Amino acid sequence: MGKDDAKIKELEDLIASSQYNKRTQKAIGQYKAQLAKLKVKDEARKSGGKGGEGYSVRKTGDGTVVLLGFPSVGKSTLLNSITDADSEVGSYAFTTLTCIPGILDYEHAKIQILDVPGIVSGAASGRGRGTEVFSVLRSADLIILLIDVNYPEHYSVLLNEVYESGIRINAKRPDVKIKKTAKDGVKIGKTVKLSYLDNETITAVLKEFKIANADVVIRSDITVDQFIDCIEDNKFYTPAITILNKVDMVSPEKAAEVAKKINADLLICGKDKEHLEGLKKLIFKKLKLIRIYLKEPSNPPDMDVPLIVFKDFSIKDICKKLHKDFVKNFKFCRVWGSSAKFAGQKLTMKHVVKDGDVVEIHLR
Ligand SMILES: Nc1nc2c(ncn2[C@@H]2O[C@H](COP(=O)(O)OP(=O)(O)O)[C@@H](O)[C@H]2O)c(=O)[nH]1
Ligand SMILES: [Mg+2]
Structure with missing residues (x-):
């Protein structure tokens, strides 16, 4: 020492x-x-x-979710169930040695889900690939704390590891x-x-x-x-949900008891692909994603395919997301919907959009 x-x-x-x-x-x-x-x-x-560079996973999609849990709690299985990924599943610890990304397609949102190697106690101080895991964690828009119903005691360890890595979950700055x-x-x-x-x-x-x-x-x-x-001034304030997994392995009474103990947001069986709608919905909700419809001048808006953005996004954020030159070439925009004072209001890049808004961007 x-x-x-x-x-x-x-x-x-x-x-x-x-x-x-x-x-x-x-x-x-x-x-x-x-x-x-x-x-x-x-x-x-x-x-x-x-310098804590971690895995080289590029953030893509409309939001990034990190699956965090001890080895063998079912992270890879769950990733395979809800995304297009094909992550190796094993019944022994440390099957997943690299960070595996998958895309969850839900309500037109493309949500990136990352399966990182299981953490172990002490990970925050560099043991068991912790440094890499936590650099991925710090880039998350949402963290899923995945708990195996057989090991509720993991919960407080996870909370502590996350805290020690400088992340304050479900807290406001x-x-x-x-x-x-x-x-x-x-x-x-x-x-x-x-x-x-x-x-x-x-x-x-x-x-x-x-x-x-x-x-x-x-x-x-x-x-x-x-x-x-x-x-x-280096902390991250990130939302998180606690998901109790493998509830098929115990009685409903036992599962309910464990869920209460760890204040679980949802009980799932990650193996059961058909019954994970609730989880997808919760992820979408917790990411605070909203739908924006784009419209070209003198054309009706495309109401079939929304642009998915975070709540509190400004027109500038939307421009950045659409094309690298949009901010530079922005002239003004018109907005229809609940964020506009009247239909077709002419606004600047600072304007903040709301769910369901129709936006028309004028470029030079
Ligand atoms: N009974 C049950 N077993 C599961 C479930 N999800 C995963 N497993 C099993 O748990 C073991 C570890 O799963 P894996 O996805 O590799 O866990 P990881 O280490 O967290 O990625 C494998 O044998 C899986 O088949 C589940 O929902 N129910
Ligand atoms: Mg795995």
Whole structure:
């Protein structure tokens, strides 16, 4: 064990054995900040010269979903069931050694699903192909936590691995602005009452990151961990769903009991191709995909084949998706549908579309 490993362990023990309260929050905040810094250093060392480049899988399609689970929970089987992929299935661990992509065709959306090697505890710190897995994970628009009904205990391990890899699932980025300044110390503005942080702790934690002068504005009731996330500014906020797999192997009562324990969003039998509509629908919903219909000037729109985009996409995002020159050559657009004030409203690239809108793009 290296010097940093020992220090990490010492800090983790200190944090675990301390009660977080008004009196201790400053010290705990400082430990947590020191720990966060050591972990960054540790990750850089473990990924070596590779810089965490991971598998070379190009993002394609309308959204990317990563299947995450321990070895043998049925990831490859599920990928083969819901996509065009042909991934090797095996009854032993580590069958899948590379990242296998497949495309799920659903409601005109082409959703890329990635089957990555099973992770094991400690993956976030570089063991068992973790570095590669997590670089794929960080590119996900949605993460599926796949749990084998026989191993519900995997759930908390997965959650921990995902957290340690810098991904905050089903969480909103906290509303915190930190602007470094040249002098005058740390100035803190708050629009909410903070339950877990006082000014002294905020200042002490910033100091650990060598920030002595800053304007800080906090608009959500954050914890010290969330504050550190905001300082590091390298976290990913990704939606996730928990899917309980292989429910054919146990009684319905047992499956329901396990599902409750891990708060599963859906129970499936990944082998059973015919009954996975519910999962496809859930994936589409969780990706927050919407349908846009394109129209050419003086022609009716093509209402058969929508363009699938993410909710909150702007016209500019749509242009980028359509063609590499569209942004450069954009003149204006007209929009029909719920995002427009009136039918055929003339709008700029900043306009944000809504599900079912008809869009006509005018280029120079
Ligand atoms: N009973 C049952 N077995 C399954 C199911 N899905 C996968 N398996 C089996 O579990 C084993 C591991 O599957 P695989 O897809 O290779 O898991 P992976 O390592 O997560 O990719 C294989 O023997 C599969 O046939 C399922 O829904 N029900
Ligand atoms: Mg596999």
